[in-house]
Amino acid sequence: MPLLDIESLVVEYHTLRANVKAVDRVSLSMEKGHTLGLVGESGCGKSTLGLSTIRLVPPPGKIASGHIVLGETDIINCSDEDIRKVRGKRVGYIFQDPMTSLNPVKRIGAHFVEMIHTHEPEVSEQDALKRGKDVLERLGILPERIDDFPHQFSGGMRQRVMIGLALALGPDLLIADEPTTSLDVIVEAQIIELLKELKESLKLTLILITHNIGIVAETADRVAVMYAGRIAELGQTGDLFEKPMHPYTQALLNSVPNITKKGQVLSWIPGAPPDLAEPPPGCLYHPRCPHAFDRCKKEEPLLTKCNGSQVACHLYDKR
Amino acid sequence: MSLRSYVIARILLTIPMIMLLLTFVFLVVRVLPGDPASLHFEKQVSPEMLLDFKRRLGLDKPLIVQYFEYLVGLLRGDFGKSMQDFSPVSQQIFSAFPATLELAIFSSIIMVSVGVVLGVQASRSYNSARDHSIRVFGIASYAIPVFFLGEVVIMIFAIYFHLFPAGDRIYPGMAPTGLTIGGLHWSSGLFVLDSILEGNPTKLGVSLRYLFLPSLTLGTVLCGIFIRLTRGNMLETLQLDFVTAARARGIKETTVVYGYALRNAFLPILTMMGLQFAALLAGAVLTETTFSWPGLGRYLVDRISFRDYTAIQGVVVFFGILVAMVSLAVDIIYAYLDPRIRF
Amino acid sequence: MKNEKLQGRIVVQLLPQLRNLRQRGLAGWAILIGAAIVAAMAIMTVTSPWIRPYDPIVINVGPILSPPSAQFPLGTNHLGQDMLSRVYSGGAIMFQVAVLSVIVCLVVGVPIGLFASYLGGYTDKVASLVMDSIYAFPGLVLAIAIAAMLGPGVVNMALSIAVVYVPSYFRIIRSQVLTIKELPYVEAATIMGAKSRTTLFRYILPNVIPSIVAIATINFADAVLTSAGLTFVGLGLPVSTPDWGWDLTYGRRLLPSGAWWVIAFPGLMVVLLALGFTMMGEGLSELFNPRLQK
Numbered sequence: 001m002p003l004l005d006i007e008s009l010v011v012e013y014h015t016l017r018a019n020v021k022a023v024d025r026v027s028l029s030m031e032k033g034h035t036l037g038l039v040g041e042s043g044c045g046k047s048t049l050g051l052s053t054i055r056l057v058p059p060p061g062k063i064a065s066g067h068i069v070l071g072e073t074d075i076i077n078c079s080d081e082d083i084r085k086v087r088g089k090r091v092g093y094i095f096q097d098p099m100t101s102l103n104p105v106k107r108i109g110a111h112f113v114e115m116i117h118t119h120e121p122e123v124s125e126q127d128a129l130k131r132g133k134d135v136l137e138r139l140g141i142l143p144e145r146i147d148d149f150p151h152q153f154s155g156g157m158r159q160r161v162m163i164g165l166a167l168a169l170g171p172d173l174l175i176a177d178e179p180t181t182s183l184d185v186i187v188e189a190q191i192i193e194l195l196k197e198l199k200e201s202l203k204l205t206l207i208l209i210t211h212n213i214g215i216v217a218e219t220a221d222r223v224a225v226m227y228a229g230r231i232a233e234l235g236q237t238g239d240l241f242e243k244p245m246h247p248y249t250q251a252l253l254n255s256v257p258n259i260t261k262k263g264q265v266l267s268w269i270p271g272a273p274p275d276l277a278e279p280p281p282g283c284l285y286h287p288r289c290p291h292a293f294d295r296c297k298k299e300e301p302l303l304t305k306c307n308g309s310q311v312a313c314h315l316y317d318k319r
Numbered sequence: 320m321s322l323r324s325y326v327i328a329r330i331l332l333t334i335p336m337i338m339l340l341l342t343f344v345f346l347v348v349r350v351l352p353g354d355p356a357s358l359h360f361e362k363q364v365s366p367e368m369l370l371d372f373k374r375r376l377g378l379d380k381p382l383i384v385q386y387f388e389y390l391v392g393l394l395r396g397d398f399g400k401s402m403q404d405f406s407p408v409s410q411q412i413f414s415a416f417p418a419t420l421e422l423a424i425f426s427s428i429i430m431v432s433v434g435v436v437l438g439v440q441a442s443r444s445y446n447s448a449r450d451h452s453i454r455v456f457g458i459a460s461y462a463i464p465v466f467f468l469g470e471v472v473i474m475i476f477a478i479y480f481h482l483f484p485a486g487d488r489i490y491p492g493m494a495p496t497g498l499t500i501g502g503l504h505w506s507s508g509l510f511v512l513d514s515i516l517e518g519n520p521t522k523l524g525v526s527l528r529y530l531f532l533p534s535l536t537l538g539t540v541l542c543g544i545f546i547r548l549t550r551g552n553m554l555e556t557l558q559l560d561f562v563t564a565a566r567a568r569g570i571k572e573t574t575v576v577y578g579y580a581l582r583n584a585f586l587p588i589l590t591m592m593g594l595q596f597a598a599l600l601a602g603a604v605l606t607e608t609t610f611s612w613p614g615l616g617r618y619l620v621d622r623i624s625f626r627d628y629t630a631i632q633g634v635v636v637f638f639g640i641l642v643a644m645v646s647l648a649v650d651i652i653y654a655y656l657d658p659r660i661r662f
Numbered sequence: 663m664k665n666e667k668l669q670g671r672i673v674v675q676l677l678p679q680l681r682n683l684r685q686r687g688l689a690g691w692a693i694l695i696g697a698a699i700v701a702a703m704a705i706m707t708v709t710s711p712w713i714r715p716y717d718p719i720v721i722n723v724g725p726i727l728s729p730p731s732a733q734f735p736l737g738t739n740h741l742g743q744d745m746l747s748r749v750y751s752g753g754a755i756m757f758q759v760a761v762l763s764v765i766v767c768l769v770v771g772v773p774i775g776l777f778a779s780y781l782g783g784y785t786d787k788v789a790s791l792v793m794d795s796i797y798a799f800p801g802l803v804l805a806i807a808i809a810a811m812l813g814p815g816v817v818n819m820a821l822s823i824a825v826v827y828v829p830s831y832f833r834i835i836r837s838q839v840l841t842i843k844e845l846p847y848v849e850a851a852t853i854m855g856a857k858s859r860t861t862l863f864r865y866i867l868p869n870v871i872p873s874i875v876a877i878a879t880i881n882f883a884d885a886v887l888t889s890a891g892l893t894f895v896g897l898g899l900p901v902s903t904p905d906w907g908w909d910l911t912y913g914r915r916l917l918p919s920g921a922w923w924v925i926a927f928p929g930l931m932v933v934l935l936a937l938g939f940t941m942m943g944e945g946l947s948e949l950f951n952p953r954l955q956k
Contacts, residue, residue, distance in 0.1 A: 056566055058558070059445060080572070088569030095567070100560035103579065115568045165568060339795040344807065352811045451688065458944055462883065462936035464890045467929040470914055474922065601800035605891055609914075619803070620895045623810055635807045642798050 002029040003172055003205050004053065009066035011048050011057055018277040022048040022061060024229040027303070032172070035199060035206040037216030037237065039252070040226035043273060046209045049226070050177045053207075054087045070173070089119045092166030096178035098158035102150035108132070108161055109146040112168060119169055135164040139194065156187035160194065167198065175207045180215065192219060213256060217241060225249050228274050228284040235309025245311045247289045283314065291315060325654050333647050340639045345389055348632040349382065355628040359402050376400055376629055393640075398633030403625055408633035411618055416637075417508025418488055419614030422537065422606065423599045424509075425530050427592060429538025430599075434545020435581075435588065441546065442553035443576060454550070457543035465602050469536045469609035476532060483532045486611035495522045533610040537602045541595060548591055552584035586656060593649025597642045689948040696941030703935050707753040714747035718904040727921045737923035739909070740916055749927050752906040753935065755816060755899060760885035762820035763827065764878050771828040772874060775835030780843065780866065789832070797829035801884075802891050809897040816899070819892055823885050834877050838870045872950040880943035883936045890932050906932050 011023035022045045030036055038046045051057050053068060055075055068075035073086060087093070095101040102111065112132030116123050123131075133143035139160040150158060159179060166174060176195065180188035192215050199206050199219070208219055216223055217237060224234045225248065233246040244250045251269045258264055271288035274280055280287055286296040295314045306316045352358050356373045364372075373379040376399075377388060392399070398408040434457075441453040477485035484490075488510070495513035497506025506513045510526035556562065557580050565575050604616035611617070615634060622630040706713075716723045722742035730737045736745035778789035796804070805822040812818035842848060848865050892898060893907030906928035913925025 054567060056563060058563070084569050084571065086569070087567055093564075093567040095560060095564050097560060101564040103561045103565065105582075114570060114574075118568070118570055118574075162564075335791060336795045336798065339792060340799065343795065347807050347811055351808070352813075355811070358811075454688070458940055459933075459937055462887070462940050463933050464887055464894075464910070464929070464936075466891075466894050466914075467910060467925070467932065470917060470925060470929075474917065478918075597798060597800040599800075601802035604800075604802055604806070605894060608895065619806065623806065623896055628810070631807060631810055635803055638803050639799055642800060646798060 003032045003071060004028075004030040005067070005069045006049075006053070007067040007069075009049070009052060009068060010064040011045070011052055012062055012064045014060045014062065015277070020276040021064075021229050021279075022276070023052065025066070026226075026229075026231055028224060028231070028234070030173070030205055030207065032205055033203050034222065035204075035208065035220045037220030037223040038207060038209045038226060039211065039213055039216055039223060041211055041273060044226045045229040046226050047177055050093075050175050050207065050209050053173075053175060054091050054093060055083045056087075056093075085119065088115055088166075088171070089169045090171050090173065092169075092171040092174045094159070094162050094166050094174070094176040094179050097182050098155060098162050099150075099182070101162060102158060104150055107147055107149055108136075108153075111161075111165060112146070115165060115168060131168060132164075135168050136161070139164050155183050156190060159183060159187075159191055163191075163194070163198070167202065167204075170202075173205045173207070175209070177209045178211070179208075180212070181210070188215075195219065213252060225252070228276060228279070230284065231303060231310070231312060232285070233309065233311050233313075234303070239307070239309055243307075245306065245309065245316060246285075246313050247291050247315075248285050251288075283312075322654060326651055329647060329650055329654075333643055337640060337643050340643065341390065341393065341636060342386075344632060344636050344639065345386055348628055348635075349378075349385060352628075354378075356402075359626045359628060361626075372402075375405055376402065378629075393636065398637060399629045401622075401630045402627040403630070408630050411630070412615060412634060412637050414508075415613060415615045415618045418612060419600070419603050419607065419616060421509045421511065421530065422533055422603055422612060422614055423596070425511075425534035426537035426541070426599060426603075426606075427595075429534050430542045430595070431545055431588065431592060433538060434542035435549045435584075437542070438546045438549025439553055439576065439581065441550045442557060442580075445554065450550075453546060457546035459543075460539050461541070461543040463540060464605075465536060465540045466605045466609045468540060469533070469606060472532055472536050473610070484529050488529050488613055489525060493522055493525045495519060495526065533606050533612055536609070537599065537606045540602060541598055544591065544595065545588065548587055549584055552587060553580050556580040556583045586653070589656075590649065590653050593646060593653075596645045596649075600638055600642065689945040692941040692945030693949070696938045696943075696945060699934055699938030700942065703753055703931070703938065704757065706750055707757060710747075710750035710754075714744075714750040716744040716747045718743060718747040718751050719902055727916065727919070727924075729921075730923055736927050737921070739913070739921075739924045745909075745923060745927055748904045748909060749906070749931055751904040752909060752928055753931065755903060755905040756886050756889055756907065756932070756935065758816050759820045759823065759889045760882045762817065763823040763885045764881050766820060766824035767827050767831050767881060768874070768878065770824070771831030772835060774828075775832040776839060776867065776870070778832070779836040779839040786836075790836070793829040793832045796825070797833065799826070801826045802888060805888055805892060806895060806897065809892050814897065814899050819889055819898070820885075822892065823888050826888070827881050827884065830881070831874070831877055834873050835870055838873050839866055842866050842869050872946070876943055876946040876950055879939055879946055883939035883943060886932065886936045886939065 006026060006028045008025045008027055009023055010021060010025055013020045013022055024045075026045075026049060028036070038049065040046045048057060048061065052063055053070070053075065055063070057063060063076055066076070070086060070090065073082065073090075075083065075086070078086075102108075106114075109129050109132055112135070113125055113128040116128040116131060117125075129146060133146050136146060137143050141157060141160055141164075145153070150161075153161065163176075163179075179195070180191050183191065195206070195208070196219055198204060206219075208216060210216060220237050222235065223237050223240045225232045225240075225246065227248050233240065233244070233249045235245075240249065241253065244253055248269075251267075254267050255269065257266060269288055274284050274287070282295075282297045282299055283289070283292070283301050286292040289296065293314070299314070301312045301314050301317060303310045303312045304317050311317075348355060356376070356378050357364075357369060359372075360369070370379060377385065380388070389399075396409055398412055400406065401408055401411070437453050437457070441450045444450050473485050476482050495506065495510050495517050497504060497513040498516040499505075506516075511523065511530070514520075514522035514526055553576070557576070562575060562579055565579060566572070600616075603614060604619060606612065607614045607616035608620050615637070619631065619634045622634065720743065723744050724734050724738040724742050726738065726742045727740055728734060728738045734744050734746065736749055738744055739748070774789060774793075778786045805826050808822035808825055809819060812821065843866065851865055889898075890907040890910060893905065894911045896911075898907055898911070899905060909928035910925055910932065913921075913928065916924050
């Protein structure tokens with residue numbers, strides 16, 4: 001049985017202009033121990049998807065329809081108390097910006113104690129602090145620093161603290177939402193290494209959300225490419241990188257400069273992502289797609305199986 | 320700049336302000352109508368009587384001299400003499416003031432608690448019917464003339480339901496006597512405080528019962544701005560990343576709202592309380608009249624009907640100085656609490 | 663090529679933001695509803711001589727203190743005057759006082775605000791000091807002092823209220839001017855050689871207008887409430903003119919005998935009028951200074 005099962009999830013943002021579908025009929029499932037890379041450009045809905053798994057979509061966003069099942073819990077319909085118990089204990093969430101994600105007036109130790117107390121109130125403060133220190137040590141931070149304030153840490157270390165907090169209660173699922181976007185490249189590499197190592201040793205199920213394809217290549221078992229709220233392609237990492245099927249995936253991979261190829265011209269994808277308040281008819285990508293034909297302008301492509309992966313593109317849909 | 324230099328600078332600023340204020344009131348009362356003394360008398364009065372009257376009040380001297388006597392007198396705590404019986408206005412001021420102070424304090428309590436609680440409720444259910452109705456209430460409550468609300472409140476709670484008294488501050492014999500040590504008395508004039516000091520729970524109960532309706536009225540009319548302030552502050556803070564991150568860790572919603580977000584709003588609320596003090600005093604004038612509350616406001620209104628212009632001047636000056644002092648204190652406390660101001 | 667093109671045209675912020683009020687969420691609705699209430703009451707007051715069933719001043723048109731009935735839908739007061747007619751006509755004084763005080767504030771406060779903050783230096787410091795001193799005062803208390811000395815009358819009430827509110831105008835204008843003064847396009851104009859007067863009137867003033875409109879509207883509301891307050895403490899007008907404030911004040915004394923209708927209906931009118939103006943003012947403020955964009 002999969003650990004996380006998302007089925008036809010639709011998340012809408014109600015704005016004055018229109019109802020925008022930030023996530024449009026996305027289906028995914030995660031087996032235990034697996035790592036999924038969720039890739040896409042800014043605004044494609046990947047963060048919203050991540051937040052939906054713990055029902056933290058910020059208003060005016062709302063989960064409109066679909067199913068999300070974590071183990072045996074119905075995430076969408078369960079009570080407020082139940083979802084609260086899921087957060088932190090069964091699902092650990094790492095946010096993008098460690099600078100603003102920690103409470104500036106609370107010591108790191110207090111963050112740990114608060115969280116542990118919320119979920120395991122019988123644990124004494126001393127024990128909670130001890131656990132926090134253990135976690136910090138595991139992540140390469142001196143345990144004494146548990147008494148420090150967030151601003152006393154560097155960006156990379158703060159992110160380690162966030163990872164520590166996310167893992168402190170031993171969750172089954174870890175969701176990392178752009179964990180390295182606000183860090184410099186060297187620190188980024190360290191954090192990714194750390195995540196890989198933790199994944200192995202703790203047998204984590206990991207969803208890695210990012211716009212950086214590079215990170216996904218070395219950490220994920222499977223990759224899902226999102227565009228404008230929908231999944232464009234979903235497949236094994238190796239397959240996707242060697243033989244990308246969806247034109248968008250191809251374009252994404254092409255736009256990553258290759259350090260070994262000399263004289264390469266930087267390529268980009270012409271056009272801009274669609275305005276979701278007034279989406280184009282048919283396939284959302286067709287205005288920018290070099291292979292678009294008539295059917296693309298009229299009919300929305302559905303995810304279909306092809307060569308072991310899934311693609312939402314009429315090029316592969318022989319019907 | 321350090322706290323000390325800020326305080327000094329602030330005090331230096333207050334002095335000219337108070338001077339301007341005093342001058343302004345002087346101009347209004349002594350210069351504007353021409354001759355406050357003759358204005359006082361309804362019927363014609365003989366020139367000798369008028370001169371004698373003026374002499375007793377110091378109104379016969381040239382304006383410049385009057386102005387200096389006025390300023391010097393204030394330094395000594397002399398707020399002038401009443402036109403009615405030539406008694407010192409300061410006496411009346413200081414005996415009536417504690418009642419107004421007590422009303423102001425309790426109205427503030429209601430104003431802030433109702434405002435903050437409603438503001439928090441509104442922010443938690445953003446854009447819902449509850450949010451909108453709370454916001455409308457906040458605006459509407461200010462639009463109601465306080466004396467109208469007072470009458471409505473009296474009709475409902477005092478006359479129809481007999482829950483609370485319809486006016487006055489206490490009934491005879493129930494006035495608390497305050498602290499008594501040996502044979503020495505000391506009372507603050509604040510009945511609630513005095514009854515606690517006296518150790519008399521019955522008197523405490525009675526004092527509170529009399530205080531309730533007027534404070535409720537004044538507090539309700541002024542709570543709107545606190546609703547708005549709290550709501551705005553909460554909405555901003557609740558959007559911040561660390562709040563979402565805390566929720567993602569499963570922290571209880573009440574802890575998030577009250578522990579995290581409300582702490583941010585604390586300082587602005589405190590400042591706003593200071594700013595609202597003037598409005599409280601203004602509102603107290605009308606509230607005291609409606610509820611026959613024996614405070615400075617009612618005294619002022621009283622004096623108007625007697626055309627006692629010198630007394631009016633004294634009370635107005637007192638109010639002005641009081642507000643100036645309070646805002647000075649608030650600014651200093653704020654600077655102390657918020658390091659950003661001074662550094 | 664005339665200087666017109668170089669100076670550019672500052673699009674007055676008023677126009678685009680006031681279009682499509684219905685779509686602008688709560689603020690837009692507030693303005694519309696508020697304006698509707700105010701307009702309705704203004705129309706009622708202006709047309710009152712024709713629509714009222716009785717002359718509000720004439721006494722004993724009906725029995726004394728009779729409750730609302732078919733003949734007198736809002737009852738009668740202690741002088742036998744018809745309350746409905748009094749309610750129709752009672753807004754006249756308040757409207758006059760409010761309008762007059764706003765005009766005085768605009769005429770006095772706006773120029774002082776503009777010039778003091780634009781010129782800066784001592785002018786600004788002195789003006790700010792004077793304005794702050796007045797602003798610090800409890801509004802009603804100051805109005806009482808002035809009204810007491812000036813005596814009864816519409817003009818005097820309006821003046822008292824105006825004096826109390828001029829500092830608010832000054833402050834708002836000053837903070838706006840100070841901000842706009844620093845903006846690059848104003849600097850650019852000065853560098854290009856625009857005269858001070860030009861800069862002030864063509865660049866700064868149009869951008870200050872929205873705030874002025876907002877504060878003037880709220881001023882209306884406060885004027886209504888303050889005039890009611892002044893009447894309540896006895897500084898209103900002579901008894902003969904029908905006035906909600908007066909009915910409110912006198913109606914108090916009639917309450918113990920159970921005649922609630924004398925105070926209730928005029929009171930409701932005052933609340934509605936103040937509410938209407940306040941809603942407009944709040945809506946306008948929020949439109950021109952959006953705080954929380956979701």
